[in-house]
Amino acid sequence: MAVPAQRAAKEPSSRAANRAQSIGISDLLRLGQGNGVISLAGGVPASEAFPVAALAEAAETILATDPGRVLQYSVAEGYEPLRAWCADWWSLGDRAVVVTAGSQQAIELVLRSVVDEGDLVAITDPGYLGAIQAARLVGARMVGVPSDADGLCVDVLEDLLRKGSRVVAAYVVPNFDNPTGATLSLERRYALAALAETYGFIVLEDDPYSELRWRGDNLPSLATMSDRVVAVRSTSKILAPGLRVGFLAADAKLAAAVARVKQIVDVHTSTFTQQLCFEVVTRPAFLRGHVANLVALYGTRATALVDALRANLGNLSFHEPDGGMFVWGQLDDGDVSSNELLSVAMAEGVAFAPGPAFSVEAGHDNFLRLSFAAAAPEQLADAAARLGRAVRLSAISERVSYRV
C-alpha cells in the first residue's frame, strides 16, 4: 500500500517560537563570559553577597524537619506561609499571592492570562527586555511609552487612551527602572493608578529593586493605589536569583486564573526552594540587616562607576542613580551606535548591554546599560577606562569610514 507523500507542512517552529527570537537575558549573560572581560552587561546581583550561611542552615533545617513535605509535589499557588510573608513584606493588602519561578514567570503568566492575540500592552520604552519579550510571546501588540527622569510619561499614555487605544495591561518598573534607573514620581503613580481605574486595564507593577535604595525615601507602591494593580515581586535581588522564587499578587479572580495556567506550565514552583526562601526571610532580624548590607555595597559600587564614567567618558550623559543596579548612559556622539561599540568594547575587555535590546520597536542606538552591582569598585574603574578607550576607538573608526 502506497504511503502518501503528505507531510505536515511546517517546520517545528510555531508563531510563539518565532516570537522568541530577539536578544534575551541569556544573551546578555553570555556577553560577559569572554576571557578577562569585565561584564557590566547582565542585570546580575553581587554573588559574593548571597546569604550563603543562612541558606545552608535553612537547607539543613528543612531537610531535617519535614523532608517528606519539602521534596513532594505541592499546589500551584505556592506555599501558604510564604505567600502570607510576601503580602506582609510588600504591604499588598488582601491581594491573593501566587508564588512563581522568579518575577519573569509572574510577568509572563499574568500577560498570558489577560492578553489575547492582538491586544494592546503599554510598556515603558526603553523597558525591561524580559517584559517586552513576554508581551511579544503572548501575542500582544505593544505600545511603547517614553520615560524621563520621573519615569513613565503617564501623560503620553493618557493621551493614547483618550484617543481610543484600548490597553489591556501596562507594564512598569516604578523604582530604579530597568534599564533607565528612573523612579516614577508620586504624582505619576497616582495618575497611572487612576488611568487604570478609568480605562479598565491592569498595571503590572514589577518592583525588584525598591529595597536597594541608598539615597532618598521609597514612594508608596502603585499597589496601594488601585486594585487594578498586579504586584510582581522577587527574591532574586534581595536573596539570590538562582533560587527562582518570585510572586504575583492580584485580586482573587485573576490570581486563581493565573494559578490554573501555572499548574499547566510547571505544576508549581519548587517546593524546596520556596521553603528555603521562607526559612531565610523569616529568620529573626535577618532580612533587614542583609538588605542594609546590600544597599551599602551597591551604593559604593554605583558611586565608583559614576566617578569613573565621569573621569573617562566626557561624552556619556546619565543620571546618577539613587538605588537599583543600573546606569543608563547616552553617548553624545551620534556617530557611535552601541551595538557597534559593543564589539570594540569586548576587544578592549568590557561588556555592557546595548540600548536597542531594551527598545519596544527599535531605537536607543546610542544608549548603553551599565550594571554596577556585580563588579568591585576597582573593576568598575577599569571597566570605565576600557569603555572610554572603546568609545574613542569607535569614534575614530567612524570618522575614517566616513572618509572612505
Add this chain to the structure above:
Amino acid sequence: MAVPAQRAAKEPSSRAANRAQSIGISDLLRLGQGNGVISLAGGVPASEAFPVAALAEAAETILATDPGRVLQYSVAEGYEPLRAWCADWWSLGDRAVVVTAGSQQAIELVLRSVVDEGDLVAITDPGYLGAIQAARLVGARMVGVPSDADGLCVDVLEDLLRKGSRVVAAYVVPNFDNPTGATLSLERRYALAALAETYGFIVLEDDPYSELRWRGDNLPSLATMSDRVVAVRSTSKILAPGLRVGFLAADAKLAAAVARVKQIVDVHTSTFTQQLCFEVVTRPAFLRGHVANLVALYGTRATALVDALRANLGNLSFHEPDGGMFVWGQLDDGDVSSNELLSVAMAEGVAFAPGPAFSVEAGHDNFLRLSFAAAAPEQLADAAARLGRAVRLSAISERVSYRV
C-alpha cells in the same frame, strides 16, 4: 475635561486562561487532604523514600564549594554537566538537552514551540491530564487515540493520518502509561517512529516511569528509533518532584527554539536545584541503588493493592502492573460513574482519580486511577476495603434512584 467612559471591554481572562479551567494536578492533590482520607488520587511518589541524606549532603557541598555560581543567574538551556548526564543516563544520543522545571514544563514548552492555534495533536485517550491540558492551553485541536494492553493503538493513528489528518505532534507515555499503566509494545514503538518520519510530526516521548519496573525488561525507547522523537524525562519519580527538575532532548534546532521560549517564561530552571540534582545523580554508586530500592518498594505496594482490590472489588477489572505507579480499574457495573463514586468514597475515607479527568473529550466514566506509590501496604488494604464499601453503597443508591 470629560474622561471617556470607555473601558477595555473584557474581563482579565484571556483565551489561555479560559482553556486552563479543567480539573488539574492540584485538584487531584487536594482530593486526598480530607481528615483520615487515604488518598490514591495524586500521582505522587513515596515521600518516605526521598533521598534526604544524599540531598542534604549535596546542599552542604554545593553551598560550601561554589555558592556564587549555584545561587546566581544562569543560561536558559541549563547546567551543561547535568544536560550531559541526562543524555548519557537515558541514552539520548546527540540530541540537545534543555533542563526544565519538571517534565510538565518540557511538555508545555515543546507544544508551545511547535503548535499554532488549531494544529492537531494526537494524545493517548485516556491520557496524562497534564499533557491534555498543555495541548489545550497552546491552542491545539486534539485527537484522542485509544490504547489497549499494548499501549497506544498506533494503527488507529495511522488510519487518521492516511485519511489526511495533519498531526504536528503525538504525545505518548510508552512505559506504565498514566493513567492506564500500559506499556507500548516494541512493534508499536517502531510503527509510531516510522509514522513520525513518514508524516513529518514529532513524537513527545514522556517517560517518567521506566526505571520503576519490577517485572520484565524495558523496551528500547522511541528516542532510539527516530530523530523526530523528542524525549521528555524527569527526576521527579527517581529523586523528588519538589525539586522540579526535568528535561527535554530534541534536535538542536528545536531545542534552541524551546530554550528561547523558556528564557522568556522563567529565565532558567533554578540553578540551585539543578546543581543539587547533579550532585546526587552523579554520586558514585548512588542512583542505581536508590532506584532498586524504589522498585522493591513500589512492587510490594502494587501487589498489596492488587490483592486487596481482588479481595474487595469483584466488579473492578484491571491489568496487574509490572511497574510505574498506577492501577487503572474499570467498574463492570455501568450504573456507577466514577465522579459520583468519588463523593461516596471520600465519605468512606478513600480518594482516587476519576476516569473522566484523563479523557481528551469525555468518557471513561466508569474508570478510576488508583496510585499505590504513596501508601503503605496496610493503608492500601484499608483503601481497597473502603472503596469496596463505597462501590456497593453507590450501586444500591443507583438502584434506589432508578425505582423513584
